[in-house]
Amino acid sequence: MRIETSVTRLLGIDLPILQAGMSWASSNAALPLAVSRAGGLGVIAAGPMYPAALAEAIDTLRAGSDKPFAVNMPLYRKGSEEILDLLEQKRVPILIASQGGPDKYLKRFKALGTICLHVVASEAHALSAANKGVDGLIVVGGEAGGHPPEALVSTLVLTRAVVRAMDGRLPVIASGGFADGAGLAAALALGAGAANFGTRFMATPEAGLAQGYKQAVVAAGIADTRTVGRGLGLIRAIANEFTERMTALETANAPEDDRRSLFTASTLKMAALDGDVQRGKLEAGQSAGLVQRIQPAADIVFEIAREYRAIVAALPR
Template sequence: MTAKPVKTRITEMLGIEKPIIQAAMGWIARSHLSSAVSNAGGMGIIETSSGELDAVREEILKMRDLTDKPFGVNVAQAFVRDPNIVDFIINQGIKFVTTSAGDPMKYTSMLKEAGLTVFHVVPSLQGALRAIEAGVDGLIVEGGEGGGFKNPKDVASMVLIPLVCEHVNVPVVAAGGITDGRTMAAAFALGAEGVLMGTRILSSAESPVHQNWKDAIVNAEATDTVFLNRAGPGPALRALRTERTTRLETEGSPNIFGEFADTQAVYFGGDLEAGIALTGQVAGRIRDIKPVAQLFEETIAEYHATIARLAG
């Protein structure tokens, strides 16, 4: 049985069936996974943070063979190597872009002048107001419990999402700790109109990462991630707890990017000690590996059940 739709400004603006956006994970968020998200009614996102734009171009072409549903591209500004990244995206015929890891003033006006819809990822109220000033169409508000690169002054979603929603009028997508219908309902109660899933989709059946990483997520406790590099230099980040990251948690590193070492061995070879496996705290609630379509259907059904229970 198909769960009844959840219609918000996010679904209407992006032309999607379910207000769920997939995180743009470097090397991982490519056509196989992202098309599964789009075909399941969410918004699949193709990454560019790998810097491999020739490969990204091919992944966008594959997306159009694999889905006729909307999808977008992420620009992680801190990792942009090509100064013509905006032209690259426009030339691929992309209509939706998420920008992150940088100043929203840099690309927003150029993207919007080309007719694209732009959401910016923010970790703070200050960042949200800056993005509004830049003219974004929406915000992805990311709490500190999420995986990946973070603001060193992290704020939990329970505080950050309503804080931002109190100060902006654009639609907000909640990120950080979202894994099911209950957390989606909680995010909506805080003022969001959509959710972004990272770790939950990372551990899905269609995710291309090695089974060792998925198994580590399924077996993780809520305390099995670490927040690294709070004092810098470079960005802070949240990752899976391993011997390597536990050492980094206590000793720090003068070069956090160097600690990633062999990313391909971690992501696709399954050697979780070869680098850093970016993972959110919500790994502590994930206990199985499911196809994206099943995951989304169950999320929407549980969302409705949660709202009904609260109303009753």
Template sequence: MGTSITRLFGIKYPIVQGGMIWHSGWKLASAVSNAGGLGLIGAGSMYPDVLREHILKCQKATQKPFGVNVPMLYPNIEEILSIIIELGVKIVFTSAGNPTTYTSMLQSHGIKVAHVVSSTKFALKSQQAGVDAVVAEGFEAGGHNGRDETTTMVLIPSVRQAISLPLIAAGGIALGSQMKAAMVLGADGVQVGSRFAATKESSGHQDWKELITTLEEGATKLTLKELAPVRLVKNAFFEEIEKIYSTGRDPLALKELLGRGRSKKGMFEGDLKNGELEIGQVSALLRTIPSAGEVLENMLSEYRAASIPEL
């Protein structure tokens, strides 16, 4: 299954594991890479010394390519990038920021750079910035998301028409049939988040993983656009957000409610009532907690079995 993505990153299958905060540690990243995909360590929930530890452990756990996802809106960005360069990581996925800021610097150290976008406009800006690949993420995705609410089905062909770079589709992809659909729309590979959040190697809390497998359609909603759009499970914390919205869209009140460590409380520590629980709409299709290797095996089997009817 060779594509421009497998050739760019030196991997067997064009499946990238999303670098999710509080889920994507060295165990998950190395397991995905060992199974033939591209594992990503999620730097967004790690202090620099913690990131260093995860990179070193990942390097011991796999001889295959892996990368680091770096949200550029987080603090300590310069120190994080210095560690990535020092330890010889060769793949970086950037998000939540301007790709022109660090792309050329990272590439000067032999690092391949992919940038995550939620619109065709920013895909074009990423291409102009010289990135090696673009991840186009639709509105269905979990975690931080685009304000325009463009779905993957619309976003991927639009971006494909606009850019010539290798294109990775993200948002609402957990099954092999969904992967095939993304490829038909013009993607060269897929990035999968929510499916890998509920795996044995994910560093998310076990209670959170089990909750993911019970979620139904409509269990999540994109909210907090006044701060940074994020898709959340509708729990007690979400209802507190809704109360603020019912009395006006006050960014200060929302920021105070969010506070510090709210996502850690929910996804890492397992406070399913008061924590921030980020997951994609595709969670409605997830009913098991497999290993990362089983996820790839199942997706590839489903991909090969999915047929397109002749007209």
């Protein structure tokens, strides 16, 4: 099955379905390999990975498939220069950079022929990255899990604004709130060339998350996430003991030191690897409310594509 768009042509993939780079969940080879084999774009999340583990995951992906894949690199991470050096040595086909500016990586990777996508959360950021010379943009709206934009502008509005600002200059990928074929159809209708799916791929056997985390995603409703940590590094996470305590401090206008102490004491790793789904940061997007079961990643890719085809066919003409 093929669905051709500006993004599939740029990336050399069959379907405009990207699996988001999610720390721990896709900090492995299994999840991105399954997605890439199915025709989407699998993405390794380099954020929490040691260099040796990242190198091994890249080698495993290359050995397992000749399909394109990407590595997501949060530019703020500790040891970022060492990781960038590794990615340069490995000549990764697609680099997705987030939480930093393109100047840190663009020239060296463009020289290799690496396709460079940059994650943005506003029109201003999009225009700046485009002017620097990136190959495409991933636009993250307020529904997204992990680190949504502080303004929490919805993906529906932000994607359309960036598409209009780009005026065809660069392919755009919409991210935040997508879980199925209807979401993909909506993203393409907004003018994006693909949709980025994060939370949906958490509920897979291949995701590197504790089983309790995956079950929490499946059990969550569309109103069961909270945004906490404004001014400290805003996150969206499924409601639990940590978010309740954090929300209470924020509502009471507690001193920043108190809020920071609680915010930093809880980590994503506690939930993802240790399985502490009450005190850990159970990061997920609002689309968790649309995720109904745990299923193989390849099945999700095929299901999204089939749903998209059926929905488009049923639209009034």
